[in-house]
Amino acid sequence: MRRGFSMIEVLVALAIVALTVSLLLPGVQKVRESAACLRCANNLKQLGLALHTHHDQYARFPSGGTLWNVPPTYLSGTPALAPVQNAGWGFQLLPLIDRADLYGSPALVVPTPVTLYFCPSRRAPLAPADRGLIDYASATGPGGGATETGPYYGVIARNPNRVTGADVTDGLSNTFVIGEKGLDPAKYLTGCWYDDTGAMAGWDNDIVCVTALGLARDSAESVAYRFGSAHPSGMNAVWGDGSVRAIRYTITPAVLTALGDRRDGAVVN
Secondary structure, three states: OOOOOOHHHHHHHHHHHHHHHHHHHHHHHHHHHHHHHHHHHHHHHHHHHHHHHHHHHHOOOOOOOOOOOOOOOEEOOEEOOOOOOOOOHHHHOHHHHOOHHHHOOOOOOOOOOOHHHOOOOOOOOOOHHHOOOOOEEEEOOOOOOOOOOOOOOOOOOOOOOOOOHHHOOOOHHHOEEEEEEOOOHHHOOOOEOOEOOOOOOOOOOOOEEOHHHOEEEOOOOOOOOOEEEOOOOEEEEEEOOOOEEEEEOOOOHHHHHHHHOOOOOOOOO
């Protein structure tokens, strides 16, 4: 005679499965975030290598561009170089991250998202309103803000300033160049007013953050020009020597500014 399961036994079994899943889920999420954080750091590592290749080729680091609302500059179909190039570092590094196809195409470069420019903890590459967005921003160092008046003392400076390795008197290993910009998680997939002009913008809050505003984890309170991240403890950042090191949320705006300033002489642990 075959014996079936009683309703109580089925419910107990389901409860055990649900409890097991609930116990395992945080661990799975932690593993996924660790993997995503590692991929994000690798993105920045590639940008660090591109920064140095750019310096080797042109004897200077890429610039932050000039104007936010002007597209990349082409002269007779050829991409112009800074300071004539209006677009910032996101455009200028394209041929050095294996995207020369976009760099040479005025029609494709703005609407095409670049995979390397997105943190996988946040979102897949996307281009709302036909503008490829970006999750990373260069550091202004001291100065700046919504008025965009400067002066700026980051490694990536606004045109027409020209920054070489010799100008980074604090030392390349002591100065961070590019980190993750703060975003509102509810607007990851739509963009917002400070996440709309995209990776090919000129000097704009899409590709530049103000160190004096500090660092915070992504939330509804995220604001324009501030560094931030979706990672639990801090943001990934690429430093002047090409290394990638995390900066914790507990850092003060003053210390973050010192780390982003290429020539203040401050000693920061």
